[in-house]
Amino acid sequence: MTAILRLSEVVKTFPGVRALDGVHLEVREGEVHCLLGQNGAGKSTLIKVLAGVHHADAGEILWQGEPFAPASPQAAMRAGIATIHQELDLVDDLSVAENVFLGHEPSRFGFTRRHGAAARTRTILTELGHPEIPPGRLTRDLPAAGKQIVSMARALSHDARLIVMDEPSAVLAHDEVANLFRIIRELTANGIAVVYISHRLAEIREIGDRVTVLKDGRTTAAGLPARTPTRELVGRMTGRAFEYVFPPREAKAGAAPLLEVCDLSRAGEFAGVSLTVRPGEIVGIAGLVGSGRSELLETIFGARVADRGTVTLDGRRITGVGQAVAHGMGMAPEERKSQALLLDEPVFKNMTLASFTGFARAGFTAAGRERAAARRTADNLELRPRDVDRPVRTLSGGNQQKVVVGRWLLGHTRLLLLDEPTRGVDVGARAELYQVVHDLAADGVGVLLVSSEVPEVLGLADRVLVMREGRLIHEAPAGELDEDTVLDLVMAGSLMEGEAA
Amino acid sequence: MIAETALPKAPKYDDNLLRNLGLVGVLLVLVVIGIVTRPELYSDPSWVRDNILTILQQASAIGVVTVGMTFVIIGGGIDLSVGAIIALAGVWSTTLATQSYGAGGMIFTALVVGVAVGLVNGVLIAYGKLVPFIATLAMLVSARGLAAQISGKQTQVSANETINSLATAKPLGIPLLVWILALVVGAGWVLLNRTTFGRRTVAVGGNPEAARLAGINVKRHTVLLYVLSGLCCGIGAIMLTSQATSAQAAMANLYELDAIAAAIIGGTLLSGGRGTIVGALFGVLVFSTITNLFAINNLATEVQNMVKGGIIVAAVLLQQFRYRSFTNLLRRRNVGNNS
Incomplete structure (x- = not known):
C-alpha cells in the first residue's frame, strides 16, 4: 500500500x-x-x-x-x-x-x-x-x-x-x-x-x-x-504508565444515610429510582448517554421537578436548587462551560458563585475574603496556574473542572453530585481530581458520581448502580464488578433479567 | 499540556478602564470642537462653568434611567419601556387628584408607578417566560396608551412649587438634579460592584444556567432587575416633570434608545454578563455634550441625531473589534488545549 x-x-x-x-x-x-x-x-x-x-x-x-x-x-x-x-x-x-x-x-x-x-x-x-x-x-x-x-x-x-x-x-x-x-x-x-x-x-x-x-x-x-x-x-x-490512576483508599462510610432518594420519576427520563448515599461514601452510577443519569442527578439536585417520589438530605425534603445548596448539596454538572462557569469572570468569583452570600456582610460582598478562600482551595486542588484573578476562559479543561469542584469545597457541602467529572480532562488532571474526590469522602462528604467511563466508576466508587433506559437495574459493591459485567448490564441488563427468571 | 507553560499572562480587567479613557477622549474632542467653533463663549470662565452644569443637568434624568437600564442589560435583559414608564409615572403623578396630596404624594406616586410597571415587566419575563424584547415592547405601547388615556392627551401642568423648584434648586452651587444623578450613579456603582445583588446580576446575565445551578434564584433576581429599572424611571419622571413643570403622554420620547445606546457605548455587552456604571455615565455625557455642542452653534437637531447614530455604530464596532480580538487571542493561545 x-x-x-x-x-x-x-x-x-x-x-x-x-x-x-x-x-x-x-x-x-x-x-x-x-x-x-x-x-x-x-x-x-x-x-x-x-x-x-x-x-x-x-x-x-x-x-x-x-x-x-x-x-x-x-x-x-x-x-x-x-x-x-x-x-x-x-x-x-x-x-x-x-x-x-x-x-x-x-x-x-x-x-x-x-x-x-x-x-x-x-x-x-x-x-x-x-x-x-x-x-x-x-x-x-x-x-x-x-x-x-x-x-x-x-x-x-x-x-x-x-x-x-x-x-x-x-x-x-x-x-x-x-x-x-x-x-x-x-x-x-x-x-x-x-x-x-x-x-x-x-x-x-x-x-x-x-x-x-x-x-x-x-x-x-x-x-x-x-x-x-x-x-x-x-x-x-x-510519560506515565496507566490509563486510569486511582489512589488507594479505605472506604469508611457512616451508618445513617445522608441522601435518600425514594421512587423518583420523571416522565420520559427515568422512573422508580430509589437510592441512598451515606456520609463518606462514593456511589457511582454507570450508564450510557441517554440512560437518564444526568436528568436523575439534576432532579436530585432540585434543578428539575420530579413527577413522583422524594429526595431527602438528612431527613429534609429537597424540592429546589436554592434549598439543596442551602442544605449542603453541590453539583458539578455535565456541561462545564454552559452549565457551571462564568467564563469571562475570574477564577475566584466562579469558585464563590454558590457561597459569596456567605462571605458577604449585610449584602456587601467581601472580595478580599473570597479571594483568600479561593486561593486556599486552589492550593488544595493544585490549580494551574494558581492565579485566582485569571478569567476562567483561559484555563484548560481539567483546571476549569477543578474550579467547578472547588466551588463546592468552599461551602459546607456534605453531598457532592458529579456528572461526568473527567470529560475533556487529560490523564494528569484526572488523577488529581480522583484524589480530590477521595479526600472529600475521607472528610465525610457523600459523593454521587455519574460517568460513561466504566473503569472510572469502578475505580472511584465504593458502590455501583447500573442505570439503563431510566431505571436502576443493578447494584453491587465496586469490588464485585468488572468492566465487562457492567458493560453487559449497561447494554442489555442481562443479569437482572436472569435474576427475574 | 503545552498551554500550561505558555498560558498568556492573565489579562487584567482594565479593558473597562481603557474604554472609559477612550470616552473621556471623545468628550475632550467634543470640548475642543466647541472651543474652536465658539471661541468667544469659551473665553468667559463663568459661561464655561454654567455650560458644564447645563450639560450635566440635561444628562441627569436620562443618566438615572441609564443606570437602571445598565443593570437590566448586564442581567441579560433589555427594557424598551423606560420612556413609556416615565410618561406614565409623570402623567399619573401630575393628575389633579395626585397633586392634591402635595409634593410627597406626587413623588410617591411616580416611584410606585415605576416600580409597579417594572414588576409587571419582570414577572412577565421571569415567570411568564416572555422574551424581554417582546414583553417590554408591549409595555412601551400600553404604558404610553394608558398615559394618554389618563391625561386625555393634554399636557398636565404641575402647580406644585416644591416639585417645580427641584429643577431650579442649586445646593452648593450645583443643580439638585445633578446631585440626584451623582447619587444614583454612586449608588448604582456600589450596588453593581460591591454587593451580592451586583454579583448575582453579573452571574444571571453571564450564564443563567450556571447561576441557577449554583443556587441563585434567577427568576426572582430577574424581576428585581426590572423593578430597579422601573424605580429609576420613577425618579427620572419626577426630574423631567420638575424641569418642564408639566407632564404629558409624549414625554421622554425615545429615552429607551438613548439609555440603551449610552449603556452600550459605555461597554455594556448587549448579551449580558458584562458592563460598567461609569462607562454608561460617560455614554450619557457624550450624548448630552453633543446636544449642547449643536445648541451653542445653533445647528439643527436632525444633523445631531445623525451624528449620534454614527457614534453608536462607531462605538459598537470598536467594542466588537476589541472584544473579538481579545477573545480570539485567548482562543488562539489555548488552541492546543481542547482536542
Missing part, C-alpha cells in the same frame, strides 16, 4: 504556543490510522491544518505525492480530504440533502437542483447502510447518530480519498458505534483512508490499523501497530 498523505516536521505556532512542534504522520491508502494524544497534544490543530483551517508554518505536507497547502476548507475538500469535526458542523435548519451538498449544491444557471441533490443523497446514504434517512428531513430531527451519518455522507459527496474523523464515537451509543465501524471498513475496502481520533483505546484496537501518538505537539510514536500494548501507548502519550 502506498502512502497518500505524508507529514514531516510540521510546525504550527500561535502567539505564545507551539501547538505543533514537529509532527510526523504517514497515512496509507485504505488504512484506518488512529491519532492518539492527551488534551492539548495538538490533535485538533493537526486536523485543522489538514482541513485547510490553519496553515502550517514549517514542515512538509505531501498529499498524493504533491505538496499540499489548502487555502481554505473548501480547497481541502476539493483536493479529497474531508473532515468530520467533533462538533458536527451541520446546519440544523436545513434538510439532510441540503447539508450533504452544502457549499457545492448541484445547480444550473444559479438555481439549485433539489431533486438531483436528493437523489444523490439517497444513493450515498444507501451506500452508508442508512437508506431509511429521508433526504428531505430537517437535520434537527435526526438523532446524534443520524447526524453523524449525514456528516459522513457529506464527506463522501466530495469523493474524498481521506476522511478525518474527530472523536466520532463520543456522541454514539454502542450499537451505533458498531455501525460506524462497519461503514469505516467499507470505506477502507474501497481504498479510502481514514484518520480516526478517539480517547478510547478499545476502539482503536478494534478498528485501527496503525497508531500515531502525539504529545506536546510532537509525534512520539509514528505508525505503531494498533495492537501495541496499552501500557506502551499510554506511556507514549503521557
Whole structure:
C-alpha cells in the first residue's frame, strides 16, 4: 500500500504556543490510522491544518505525492480530504440533502437542483447502510447518530480519498458505534483512508490499523501497530504508565444515610429510582448517554421537578436548587462551560458563585475574603496556574473542572453530585481530581458520581448502580464488578433479567 | 499540556478602564470642537462653568434611567419601556387628584408607578417566560396608551412649587438634579460592584444556567432587575416633570434608545454578563455634550441625531473589534488545549 498523505516536521505556532512542534504522520491508502494524544497534544490543530483551517508554518505536507497547502476548507475538500469535526458542523435548519451538498449544491444557471441533490443523497446514504434517512428531513430531527451519518455522507459527496474523523464515537451509543465501524471498513475496502481520533483505546484496537501518538505537539510514536500494548501507548502519550490512576483508599462510610432518594420519576427520563448515599461514601452510577443519569442527578439536585417520589438530605425534603445548596448539596454538572462557569469572570468569583452570600456582610460582598478562600482551595486542588484573578476562559479543561469542584469545597457541602467529572480532562488532571474526590469522602462528604467511563466508576466508587433506559437495574459493591459485567448490564441488563427468571 | 507553560499572562480587567479613557477622549474632542467653533463663549470662565452644569443637568434624568437600564442589560435583559414608564409615572403623578396630596404624594406616586410597571415587566419575563424584547415592547405601547388615556392627551401642568423648584434648586452651587444623578450613579456603582445583588446580576446575565445551578434564584433576581429599572424611571419622571413643570403622554420620547445606546457605548455587552456604571455615565455625557455642542452653534437637531447614530455604530464596532480580538487571542493561545 502506498502512502497518500505524508507529514514531516510540521510546525504550527500561535502567539505564545507551539501547538505543533514537529509532527510526523504517514497515512496509507485504505488504512484506518488512529491519532492518539492527551488534551492539548495538538490533535485538533493537526486536523485543522489538514482541513485547510490553519496553515502550517514549517514542515512538509505531501498529499498524493504533491505538496499540499489548502487555502481554505473548501480547497481541502476539493483536493479529497474531508473532515468530520467533533462538533458536527451541520446546519440544523436545513434538510439532510441540503447539508450533504452544502457549499457545492448541484445547480444550473444559479438555481439549485433539489431533486438531483436528493437523489444523490439517497444513493450515498444507501451506500452508508442508512437508506431509511429521508433526504428531505430537517437535520434537527435526526438523532446524534443520524447526524453523524449525514456528516459522513457529506464527506463522501466530495469523493474524498481521506476522511478525518474527530472523536466520532463520543456522541454514539454502542450499537451505533458498531455501525460506524462497519461503514469505516467499507470505506477502507474501497481504498479510502481514514484518520480516526478517539480517547478510547478499545476502539482503536478494534478498528485501527496503525497508531500515531502525539504529545506536546510532537509525534512520539509514528505508525505503531494498533495492537501495541496499552501500557506502551499510554506511556507514549503521557510519560506515565496507566490509563486510569486511582489512589488507594479505605472506604469508611457512616451508618445513617445522608441522601435518600425514594421512587423518583420523571416522565420520559427515568422512573422508580430509589437510592441512598451515606456520609463518606462514593456511589457511582454507570450508564450510557441517554440512560437518564444526568436528568436523575439534576432532579436530585432540585434543578428539575420530579413527577413522583422524594429526595431527602438528612431527613429534609429537597424540592429546589436554592434549598439543596442551602442544605449542603453541590453539583458539578455535565456541561462545564454552559452549565457551571462564568467564563469571562475570574477564577475566584466562579469558585464563590454558590457561597459569596456567605462571605458577604449585610449584602456587601467581601472580595478580599473570597479571594483568600479561593486561593486556599486552589492550593488544595493544585490549580494551574494558581492565579485566582485569571478569567476562567483561559484555563484548560481539567483546571476549569477543578474550579467547578472547588466551588463546592468552599461551602459546607456534605453531598457532592458529579456528572461526568473527567470529560475533556487529560490523564494528569484526572488523577488529581480522583484524589480530590477521595479526600472529600475521607472528610465525610457523600459523593454521587455519574460517568460513561466504566473503569472510572469502578475505580472511584465504593458502590455501583447500573442505570439503563431510566431505571436502576443493578447494584453491587465496586469490588464485585468488572468492566465487562457492567458493560453487559449497561447494554442489555442481562443479569437482572436472569435474576427475574 | 503545552498551554500550561505558555498560558498568556492573565489579562487584567482594565479593558473597562481603557474604554472609559477612550470616552473621556471623545468628550475632550467634543470640548475642543466647541472651543474652536465658539471661541468667544469659551473665553468667559463663568459661561464655561454654567455650560458644564447645563450639560450635566440635561444628562441627569436620562443618566438615572441609564443606570437602571445598565443593570437590566448586564442581567441579560433589555427594557424598551423606560420612556413609556416615565410618561406614565409623570402623567399619573401630575393628575389633579395626585397633586392634591402635595409634593410627597406626587413623588410617591411616580416611584410606585415605576416600580409597579417594572414588576409587571419582570414577572412577565421571569415567570411568564416572555422574551424581554417582546414583553417590554408591549409595555412601551400600553404604558404610553394608558398615559394618554389618563391625561386625555393634554399636557398636565404641575402647580406644585416644591416639585417645580427641584429643577431650579442649586445646593452648593450645583443643580439638585445633578446631585440626584451623582447619587444614583454612586449608588448604582456600589450596588453593581460591591454587593451580592451586583454579583448575582453579573452571574444571571453571564450564564443563567450556571447561576441557577449554583443556587441563585434567577427568576426572582430577574424581576428585581426590572423593578430597579422601573424605580429609576420613577425618579427620572419626577426630574423631567420638575424641569418642564408639566407632564404629558409624549414625554421622554425615545429615552429607551438613548439609555440603551449610552449603556452600550459605555461597554455594556448587549448579551449580558458584562458592563460598567461609569462607562454608561460617560455614554450619557457624550450624548448630552453633543446636544449642547449643536445648541451653542445653533445647528439643527436632525444633523445631531445623525451624528449620534454614527457614534453608536462607531462605538459598537470598536467594542466588537476589541472584544473579538481579545477573545480570539485567548482562543488562539489555548488552541492546543481542547482536542
